[in-house]
Amino acid sequence: MNGFNVFMEKHIVPFAVKLNEQRHVAAIRDAFMYTFPITMAASLVILINNLVFSKTGFIAQILFLPKFFPHLENAQKLLTSVTNGTMNILSIFIAYLVARNLAKYFKADDMLVGMTGIACFMILYSPSIVKDGVTYLPTTYLGAQGLFVAMIVGGLVGEFLPRLTKIKKMQIKMPEMVPPAVARSFNGLIPIVIMIMLFSMLNYGLSLISPQGINDIIYKSIQTPLTHIGVNLFGVIIIAIVQNLLWLVGIHGPNTLNALRSIIFTEADLKNQTFINAHGTAWGVPNRATWSVLNDVFANMGGSGMTLGLIIAIFLVSRRKDYREIAKLALVPGLFNINEPLMFGLPIVLNPIMAIPFVLTPVINILVGYTVTVIFNWIPTPAFGLTWTTPGPLMPFLGTGGNWLGLIIGFLCLGISVLTYMPFVLAANKMMASDSQSDKNTQDAADGSTAEAAKA
Numbered sequence: 001m002n003g004f005n006v007f008m009e010k011h012i013v014p015f016a017v018k019l020n021e022q023r024h025v026a027a028i029r030d031a032f033m034y035t036f037p038i039t040m041a042a043s044l045v046i047l048i049n050n051l052v053f054s055k056t057g058f059i060a061q062i063l064f065l066p067k068f069f070p071h072l073e074n075a076q077k078l079l080t081s082v083t084n085g086t087m088n089i090l091s092i093f094i095a096y097l098v099a100r101n102l103a104k105y106f107k108a109d110d111m112l113v114g115m116t117g118i119a120c121f122m123i124l125y126s127p128s129i130v131k132d133g134v135t136y137l138p139t140t141y142l143g144a145q146g147l148f149v150a151m152i153v154g155g156l157v158g159e160f161l162p163r164l165t166k167i168k169k170m171q172i173k174m175p176e177m178v179p180p181a182v183a184r185s186f187n188g189l190i191p192i193v194i195m196i197m198l199f200s201m202l203n204y205g206l207s208l209i210s211p212q213g214i215n216d217i218i219y220k221s222i223q224t225p226l227t228h229i230g231v232n233l234f235g236v237i238i239i240a241i242v243q244n245l246l247w248l249v250g251i252h253g254p255n256t257l258n259a260l261r262s263i264i265f266t267e268a269d270l271k272n273q274t275f276i277n278a279h280g281t282a283w284g285v286p287n288r289a290t291w292s293v294l295n296d297v298f299a300n301m302g303g304s305g306m307t308l309g310l311i312i313a314i315f316l317v318s319r320r321k322d323y324r325e326i327a328k329l330a331l332v333p334g335l336f337n338i339n340e341p342l343m344f345g346l347p348i349v350l351n352p353i354m355a356i357p358f359v360l361t362p363v364i365n366i367l368v369g370y371t372v373t374v375i376f377n378w379i380p381t382p383a384f385g386l387t388w389t390t391p392g393p394l395m396p397f398l399g400t401g402g403n404w405l406g407l408i409i410g411f412l413c414l415g416i417s418v419l420t421y422m423p424f425v426l427a428a429n430k431m432m433a434s435d436s437q438s439d440k441n442t443q444d445a446a447d448g449s450t451a452e453a454a455k456a
Contacts, residue, residue: 023102023105024102024155024159025350026105027097027098027154027155028094028098028101028151028154028250028349028350029347029349029351030101031093031094031097031098031101031151031154032094032344032347032349033344033345033347034093034097035094035097035344036341036344036345038086038090038093039087039340039341039344039345040329040330040340040341040345041082041086042086042087042340043333043340043341044332044333045079045082045083045086046082046087046338047332047333047338047389048079049079050336050388050389051336051389052065053072053075053076054072054073054387055072055073056387057387057389058336058387058391087143087340088139088143089142089143090142090143090147091141091142091143091144091145091146091147091149092118092121092142092150094147094150094151094154094250095118095120095121095150095154095157096114096115096117096118096154097114097154098117098150098151098154098155099113099114099116099117099153099154099155099158099161100113100114100117100158101158102154102158102159102162103158103161103162105158106158106162106163107162108161108162108165108166109165109184109187112165112184112185112192113157113158113161116192116195116196117153117157117158119196120153120156120195120196120199121146121149121153121154123199123200124149124153124199124202124203124206124213124215125137125213125215126138126140126141126212126213126215127207127211127212127213140215141215143255144251144252145215145219145251145252145255145256146215147251147252147349148218148246148249148250149215149218150250151249151250153199157195161188161191161192161195164190164191164194164195165187165191167191170190170191171187171190172186172187173187174186174187218251222251222256222257229264230264231265231287231289231290233289233294233367233374235289236289236290236291236294236295236366237363237366237367239257239261239264239291239295240295240362240363240366241359241363242257243256243304244304244305244358244362245359247305247343247348247349247358248348248349248351248358249350250349253304261291264291265290265291265292268286268287268290269287269292269293269383271285271287272285272286272287272290272293272381272383273385275383276383276401281380281401282380282383282384282399282400282401283380283381284380285380285383287383288373288381289370289374292383292385293373293382293383293399294366294369294370295366296386296388296395297369297382297386297395297396297399298366298368298369298395298396298409298410298413299361299362299363299366300337300362300392300395301337301392301393301395301410301413301414301417302334302335302337302339302342302392303334303337303338303339303343304339304343304358304362305339305348305358305361305362306362306392306414306417307330307339307342307343307348307358308334308335308337308414308417309361309414309415309416309417309418309420310327310342310354310357310358310417310421310425311327311330311331311334311342312414313418313421313422314327314425315327316422316425317422317425317426317429318425318428318429320428320429320432323346323425326341326342326346327342329341329345330342330345336389336390337388337389337390337391338389353424353427353428353431354421354424354428356424357420357421357424360420361416361417361420361421364416364417364420365416365417368409368413368416369382369409369413372409379396379400379403379405379406379409380400380403380406381400382396382398382399382400384398384399384400386398392414393407393410393411393413393414394407394410395410396409396413397410
């Protein structure tokens with residue numbers, strides 16, 4: 001362990017520090033941090049709606065709420081629309097914030113650049129649909145599934161529009177009596193026209209390749225190579241790795257691969273359910289290596305990446321106040337497998353320190369699940385259907401129909417995830433120290449320059 005920590009400190013931490021200082025990475029990282037209150041609020045609402053107001057919700061079931069309130073699920077309508085104004089338009093926030101953060105770096109008009117980021121994102125968005133004289137805009141890629149495109153568009157607009165606005169020949173000077181806000185708008189008019197025209201031409205070129213636009217191109221390029229993976233351990237691991245790699249670059253992995261997973265594993269899961277209904281036990285189910293059996297039960301505690309283990313590791317060894325505060329806020333949603341507060345608040349997206357354990361931890365626990373269910377046959381296959389908000393460590397217990405060894409293995413998997421994340425949380429401590437030293441050196445240099453100028 002000491003040798004691994006030395007390796008992390010020598011190789012990974014310096015690379016992570018340099019990457020975090022890169023302006024585009026910093027702009028994206030800060031953009032996700034700005035959205036944290038929105039994602040946190042939405043996570044809590046989703047938690048209440050699925051745990052309390054759903055008849056299959058974990059709290060609703062243990063308190064027998066459906067028995068006392070036959071129309072309990074009607075209460076979900078009160079809070080359902082919250083996601084439309086939060087999670088479902090997250091890509092719009094990111095396109096605006098990334099462009100605006102880069103504009104601040106270049107000391108340009110950040111408000112105009114941010115709004116142009118939204119405009120260019122929507123120019124590249126999937127085309128609207130006209131049906132019965134009514135125009136509909138698909139919402140599929142406004143949320144987390146469009147984050148990758150939003151980050152790229154925001155980065156491009158934030159990089160080039162500020163440069164164009166500083167070219168004096170492109171500036172429209174207004175008389176002094178014109179209000180500042182109006183003058184500022186005209187000052188960037190020509191560069192904005194150029195930018196939206198370029199993105200419009202890009203969109204036309206992409207439409208010749210795919211009529212549904214760039215988001216559809218990205219989706220199909222990911223889905224197509226994976227369509228022939230079968231129901232086996234290898235297939236589950238490959239999809240788990242791809243799903244979490246997508247998360248790391250801002251693409252909502254679970255949503256992007258949901259259709260693919262359904263195609264591959266739904267039939268196998270239904271056969272397992274039919275077997276359980278006929279025999280009353282999960283021992284001997286026909287399909288023992290499906291996504292719901294291996295990943296959802298053993299490798300999804302806290303959400304994608306087994307991030308409940310990360311929260312615990314932060315409480316145990318992190319010295320970073322920002323990590324600890326976010327972990328406190330993310331604990332309750334994390335217990336019920338909602339990890340957006342960590343993904344966008346820590347953030348895990350584009351975080352080089354957390355990338356390795358985020359991908360590695362689920363793979364380890366999938367192998368643990370396969371070992372105890374298939375190789376050694378210690379517990380029955382956890383094929384009983386469970387709601388996705390069931391607390392992670394309870395999954396193997398409830399999924400096996402109440403096998404107590406399954407409960408122990410559930411907590412074993414959680415412990416493995418904590419130990420896997422722990423060295424990287426320690427490395428994040430080192431990175432914080434390096435960042436602080438870098439900031440101090442920068443400030444000392446600035447103070448020195450000021451002192452020399454004063455003497456002169």
